Amino acid sequence: MNISIIGSTGSIGTQTLQIVDENDDLSVVAMSCKSSLDVFTEQILKHRPALVSVGDEKTAEELKSRLLAESFDTDSIEIVYGMDGLIEVATCPEADIVVTAVVGMIGIRPTIAAIEAGKDIALANKETLVCAGHIIMPLAKKHGVKILPVDSEHSAIFQSLQGSAGSPVAKIILTCSGGPFRGKTYEELSDVTVEQALAHPNWSMGKKITIDSATMINKGLEVMEAHWLFDVPISRIQVTVHPQSVLHSAVEYEDGAVIGQMGTPDMRLPILYALYYPKRMPLSGERLDLFKIGHLDFMEPDMETFFGLQLAYDAMSAGGNMPTIYNAANERAVALFLDRKIPFLCIPEIISECMMEVDLMDSPSLEDILLTEQKTYDLIDRMEL
Ligand code: MN3
16 A cells, blocks of 8 residues: 655654554655654655655755765655645555645645545544535545544544444544643633643643643544534534543444443554554554553533633534634644743633634635635734733
8 A cells, every 4th residue: 555644754644654664565655744854854765755745945955965965866756845745745646545644724735635636535634624624525525535534533433433334323422631731720721831731641742732632622623523524513522531541432323322442542543544444453552451440530521611622612613614713723822822922821712812803704615714714813913912
């Protein structure tokens, strides 16, 4: 199987390459990164893809000279850059499946291009469905391509749907660890630092998604993602705090049966399952030891303290471009928090303000979505923070 990876140097990208290493029938034909050339150069030397893309022209030149310095035959590789480069990687003729591991709305256009080129998608870029689910899902159906979830919860739901012969779903139980600030009051969150927010108890992930876990906005994005992937109304998607991260999510059927997927927190499993679906492959690593775990806890999320999660339900109910406003505002607010320009609690405040101020549009086109993103950024730039 030939794989193309959009965003190979991030957390999902590097773990995808680990899986490629461990399975002889997988090879990488194309991959991209924005600017992490130390890691990217090593990945190229090891995996020898025929096509690679980076953020801009200058980075492309830098990459070429680095490869030459390693006596790499640069005639054997095509180096492209920018959005056009990402789209080339996404539509690479040799690729059977595209892993969309890039973070943020930058993933939308390459994902659409990949679907139009008939590629199956191993989807790790949740923003694509959040903002453009109404475009992506019908398009995938039209082109007969599979959208295979790589997000651990959505993979768990997908796994729990197997063997049910398409029986209707009564409820989706979407679990979350609660992040590093579970149980904290609103007042206690007023002065948390970037370092505290980056210390996730169970999962090791990229910075943006780790902050999103601390605000529970990640779960809000995942509610929307689940809605599009599994065609279940958000009123039937129940977020459940589960600090041990053992039950990765579950499905309740109309007969009351609840089928879930459990395991150790290891992102390689959802990646592996997406790549080989419907086959299960061997995977090295720790096994779940129920004796050691002893008991599992479940509780209701505190949507007042973590009101970014409530805003996700509001955004989804409003529909149209509102999820894009929610997502774009969050992307910018998280960047501001990581730059230490705003306090932690300001993240949902900014989202809420953008949701009130930016014009609402019904069934936005791709252009409308990108315009909404820009309008949201412009509004935040004008805010006095
Ligand atoms: Mn997740």
